[in-house]
Amino acid sequence: MITGIRLDPRTKLITAAIFSTLAIVHSDLRILAIILLISFITAISTNKEISYLLSRLKGLLILVAGIAVIQSLFTNSGIPLLKIGEIVILTDFGASRGIEFLLRMGIIASSSLILVSSSSREMIQGMIKLRIPYEIAFMVSVGVRFFPVFREEFIDMTNAIQLRGLDFKKIGIGKKLRAYTYLLMPITVNSLIKAKELSVAMEARSFRAYPTRTSWVVLRFGIIDYIVLSMALVFVMLIALLG
Amino acid sequence: MKPFIVFENVDFKYRRSNNIFQSLVLAINSEETTAITGNNGSGKTTLSKLAAGMLHPQKGRVVVDGEDIKEMSLGKLGTKLGYVFQAVERQLFGMTVLDELTFVNRLKGIEESETYAKANKLLEAFELTDLRDRHPSTLSYGEKRRLAIAAALMSDISFLILDEPTSFLDPDRIESLSSTLDSLKANGVGMLIISHDEDFVARHADRIIRIEDGGIVDDHRH
Numbered sequence: 159m160i161t162g163i164r165l166d167p168r169t170k171l172i173t174a175a176i177f178s179t180l181a182i183v184h185s186d187l188r189i190l191a192i193i194l195l196i197s198f199i200t201a202i203s204t205n206k207e208i209s210y211l212l213s214r215l216k217g218l219l220i221l222v223a224g225i226a227v228i229q230s231l232f233t234n235s236g237i238p239l240l241k242i243g244e245i246v247i248l249t250d251f252g253a254s255r256g257i258e259f260l261l262r263m264g265i266i267a268s269s270s271l272i273l274v275s276s277s278s279r280e281m282i283q284g285m286i287k288l289r290i291p292y293e294i295a296f297m298v299s300v301g302v303r304f305f306p307v308f309r310e311e312f313i314d315m316t317n318a319i320q321l322r323g324l325d326f327k328k329i330g331i332g333k334k335l336r337a338y339t340y341l342l343m344p345i346t347v348n349s350l351i352k353a354k355e356l357s358v359a360m361e362a363r364s365f366r367a368y369p370t371r372t373s374w375v376v377l378r379f380g381i382i383d384y385i386v387l388s389m390a391l392v393f394v395m396l397i398a399l400l401g
Numbered sequence: 402m403k404p405f406i407v408f409e410n411v412d413f414k415y416r417r418s419n420n421i422f423q424s425l426v427l428a429i430n431s432e433e434t435t436a437i438t439g440n441n442g443s444g445k446t447t448l449s450k451l452a453a454g455m456l457h458p459q460k461g462r463v464v465v466d467g468e469d470i471k472e473m474s475l476g477k478l479g480t481k482l483g484y485v486f487q488a489v490e491r492q493l494f495g496m497t498v499l500d501e502l503t504f505v506n507r508l509k510g511i512e513e514s515e516t517y518a519k520a521n522k523l524l525e526a527f528e529l530t531d532l533r534d535r536h537p538s539t540l541s542y543g544e545k546r547r548l549a550i551a552a553a554l555m556s557d558i559s560f561l562i563l564d565e566p567t568s569f570l571d572p573d574r575i576e577s578l579s580s581t582l583d584s585l586k587a588n589g590v591g592m593l594i595i596s597h598d599e600d601f602v603a604r605h606a607d608r609i610i611r612i613e614d615g616g617i618v619d620d621h622r623h
Contacts, residue, residue: 313489314486323480326474
């Protein structure tokens with residue numbers, strides 16, 4: 159399998175947008191499965207560290223699978239597939255809705271894996287070249303840039319509260335929820351302080367002082383970008399024909 | 402002297418980095434104050450987080466009070482040792498100073514009278530009584546650090562790890578913190594101080610360990 163293909167950020171943004179839009183527009187399970195397969199192949203091809211990224215997504219994937227199961231069980235319409243006495247546990251429609259949700263979330267996760275293979279600076283430049291206003295592109299990039307910082311802080315805080323001798327495995331769900339509410343306060347306060355400091359730092363560096371900006375990041379489309387975008391276009395037409 | 406934290410042939414590396422520690426062997430005693438010094442990026446904080454079970458080694462093991470930390474939850478480890486972060490605001494959760502000291506015991510279901518008696522004693526010992534109704538975020542950095550130490554002591558620990566305790570403190574606040582540490586030492590609390598403040602280390606440490614590039618380059622008693 160080829161991995162680590164370097165694509166222009168614009169190509170990644172466009173392909174990710176195509177896959178995500180198709181995932182929302184279509185509800186046919188076979189078509190969604192095809193989109194998932196193609197989007198996952200694209201994600202593998204553009205990322206060198208796909209196994210590491212998947213391991214980071216493990217928690218989210220388990221959550222999505224759990225929601226899909228709950229959605230299947232709570233949908234009553236359709237032909238019963240599983241019954242206990244008179245109680246319908248699973249119907250064909252419920253199972254189909256659950257699988258549909260799972261496939262859609264898989265496509266969205268694959269699309270985000272395509273995007274994370276570029277640096278946030280490249281992504282901003284890609285968005286600007288696609289005529290997205292700089293302020294919005296910058297906001298997206300700040301969100302992405304600060305995510306690891308907030309994650310590290312959150313981990314330190316959960317460690318700190320447990321290191322006070324509070325064993326999460328030994329307290330009940332009610333007390334565990336109360337412990338998490340204690341975590342909310344410093345997380346919120348620290349986020350607000352960081353946002354304020356960032357805005358001051360940006361003003362100090364004359365953010366938005368001039369209407370146009372120059373950038374040292376220069377994006378150039380390569381042959382591989384034209385090939386991938388052409389394939390994406392053909393793929394959209396094929397899906398439109400199948401749908 | 403009894404070893405309290407033992408690193409047995411520990412290898413540790415962060416993702417995308419070279420080995421920070423390779424075959425690290427180190428025993429830290431419970432009845433003394435040990436200081437870890439070294440330049441920025443030498444692995445001081447990593448070592449302290451390994452000792453406190455926040456990180457786990459790729460090879461070897463870390464033993465605290467005779468138990469492998471892999472076999473212990475952080476909650477259990479927190480009954481043996483306390484940890485004071487460099488960024489102390491990451492460990493202050495309460496709505497008031499008093500709440501900060503008492504909320505964990507309330508969650509654990511410990512008798513209220515016992516909890517508040519202990520909290521009041523610590524408020525007095527750490528000169529926080531007048532601040533008991535203040536929100537922790539409104540305290541000075543020195544007060545926050547004293548509060549974090551007092552909060553750690555609420556769970557009857559006998560060992561404290563302090564990561565860069567003098568950072569962001571002016572000389573007066575460092576002096577006040579020093580008095581706090583002196584009284585902890587007098588009460589038999591062992592300490593591991595991570596610091597590159599040589600004067601502070603010289604004042605408090607019984608043993609000074611210098612690490613560089615993931616290895617111990619100096620280990621002497623003071």
